[in-house]
Amino acid sequence: METRRPISHVPALWLVFFLNGAVLASWAPRIPEVKSLLGLSDAALGVALFGVAAGSVPALLGTSRLLRRTGARELCVVSGLAFAGLLPLIAVAWDAVSLGIVLVLLGAASGCLDVAMNTAGIEFQQRTPDRPPVISRLHGGYSLGVLFGAAGGALATNLDAGVLLHFSAVAAVLVALLAVAAPALPRTAPRAPERGAPPGTSGTPVTSGTPGTSGTPGTSMLRSIAALPLAVAAVAISGLLVEGMITDWSALLVSRDFGGGLDLGSATVVAFSVAMFASRSLGDVVVARFGRRAVLRGAACTTAAALVIGLVQPSAVGAFTAVAVVGSALGPVFPLAMTAATERMPHSVSTATACVSAVGYLAYLAGPPLVGVLAEAAGLPTTLGVIGVAAAAAIALATHHLDRTTAAPKGGAEPEGGKG
Structure with missing residues (x-):
């Protein structure tokens, strides 16, 4: 066969x-x-x-x-x-x-x-x-x-x-x-509901809303998302918020607002994608060498600095470079949020990954329209800078609480207490 x-x-x-x-x-x-x-x-x-x-x-x-x-x-x-x-x-x-x-x-x-x-x-x-x-x-x-x-x-x-x-x-x-x-x-059978209860909850199984279980699919998903530590959700949302807005708006930023033309604008999206691919490919090695906290803090600081410097200087090439630097810093952020969630919910790993994907994906998709509405009043460079720096600050603040709400990365016992 x-x-x-x-x-x-x-x-x-x-x-x-x-x-x-x-x-x-x-x-x-x-x-x-x-x-x-x-x-x-x-x-x-x-x-x-x-x-x-x-x-x-x-x-x-x-x-x-x-x-x-x-x-x-x-x-x-x-x-x-x-x-x-x-x-x-x-x-x-x-x-x-x-x-x-x-x-x-x-x-x-x-x-x-x-x-x-x-x-x-x-x-x-x-x-x-x-x-x-x-x-x-x-x-x-x-x-x-x-x-x-x-x-x-x-x-x-x-x-x-x-x-x-x-x-x-x-x-x-x-x-x-x-x-x-x-x-x-691979062939799979129709998906059965998960029965594992995430740590820190009252013991109610996390289900997918199948007949015979408590709750509808919508309320089950909301209950599962609510079980995520705030720090984990903040890292996931902030990382994909910046990724989404840079993906959708950086071409227009460089081509129109910095006068770089359509060719350089299109190339900006390519540069960002290359940087994201490379940093995600090397993310495991970097985290093993420097640790999760250091990587997330470095990503937050680098993202904020690149956006501030890149958006206040006048050159289209400078803006292009800033976008690439943001991509190189941002790549490991969402995978680290996913890892932290599975450590927090070790008996319900697929539920954890689904919840982090849901909150992150919503930020990834909702961010670009928000940028468009705000840019009409404040201008695109200002809007990207304010949102990007705010998201970077959220990652930095969440990182301080992240390891208090997750198990140690290398097999340590899961900490007591719960939400960060």
């Missing part, structure tokens, strides 16, 4: 993560061009960008119900096909409303795929405890997908390729990769 598969389970899952990263990253470098073609203001673009969050949040909450009726493998294929296939519709939008509707559909597909692929990866890892962990490698595929999408967008801009042609080509490539991956994705 295995010999009939062109690739094995892990590379197949890696390709799904790659696809998830590539779709919206392909859109980000073309945002300034689409904004100009449609004649949108910063506020109108911000409202349209909110469509991604508006579509993804219900999908994030509702996919757990789907996973009780079908396997994660099937949802990966269906949602991945929809996510990639919907991308070219951005090019046929004619105003802010139609663009927002397309982004709502993309957001829904993205949220469903995000839950499905992480569930597939976690379930595969749990069924193969004798193998090395795979989740980190899979998220590396996501980061490389972001880089592929951003680089393709920059290349398409440099070649003056039309948005429709560019997005159609990206969709065709990603659908082909999904066709290669689909036969080798």
